[in-house]
Amino acid sequence: PFHRRCLQIQSLGRMPGKHMLFENSDLAVLNIDDESAMEMVENTDCRTVTFSVNNDRCDYSAKNIRIASSGVKYELVSNNNIGRVRFAVPGKFSVYNSMGAAVCLVEMGMDFKAVLDAVAECIGVPGRMEVVPTDTPYTVIIDYAHTPDAVENVLRTINEIVAANASKQAQAAQVITVVGCGGNRDKGKRPIMARIAFENSTQLILTSDNPRDEEPHAILQDMAAGLTAEECIRMSAEHSWQGFKAEWVQKQTRAAPAQKVVSAYEHNRRLMEELMGAGFNETGGMIDEQ
DSSP: OHHHHHHHHHHHOHHHHHHHHHHTOSEEEEETTSTTTGGGGTTOOSEEEEEESSOSSSSEEEEEEEEETTEEEEEEEOSSOEEEEEESSOSHHHHHHHHHHHHHHHHTTOOHHHHHHHHHHOOOOTTSSEEEOOSSSSEEEEEOOOSHHHHHHHHHHHHHHHHHTGGGOSSOOOEEEEEEOOTTSOSTHHHHHHHHHHHTOSEEEEEOOOOTTSOHHHHHHHHHTTSOHHHHHHHHHTTOBOSSHHHHHHHHHHTOOTTOEEEEESOOSSSOHHHHHTTOOTTTSOOTTO
16 A cells, blocks of 8 residues: 555655645655745645755754865754754755755754764765765765766756865866766767766766677767867867776876866766676776775
């Protein structure tokens, strides 16, 4: 019965489906920066608690927000408490995500300080604006964005971080983006993803990622179709058209000056299933963090 109920909610669409969830809930924690938030709980009996980044007329608000390549910091303020939040995932969306989780836990009865301490210990989800620990003056971020919208959103977030911290840097930051498209997948998105990455990066490195049954060079050609002939020539001259990414990325990051932000998209996570089947292991395959 629960499975059928979930399918029923999914079939209703975003708003009716969420409204049905709140009809069966005792507590609703809502981000009121979403214009449709209150609509989700109309004519329901659940207790409603609100949070916001932009609106002070809420139960919990975020103040003195600091967004850096290493994560976010802000003060979580309510009528009864105020505390400093640290969350090791960069981007404004991380302020919303960590606020929502923290408010839920506090409203369920957990100690306010204990909740903030727990948030500070969170390292995020692998492959979602994942900051790779390095002992270098640049930042490496991995995100498995696999659609044009996702690539644009991640790069917009990274460029916002770079812009916000520009005054603190001795030299202009660069955004080096590695973007790959897998084989035997939607070919239509390849030129769009390359175009978006090109427009939002200081330097772009194209890779075929996991080609599966396709010719790697053909995947690169599909991606390059999103760029003009002059842009492709420029990329070729800068050695940014790479069928195999590891050596080039290593070379670039070794030479990277301070404040570079290196971002990676839609790559094989630990090891691609196909490579595992071919006998690769944890030390023999290619890992994004490396």
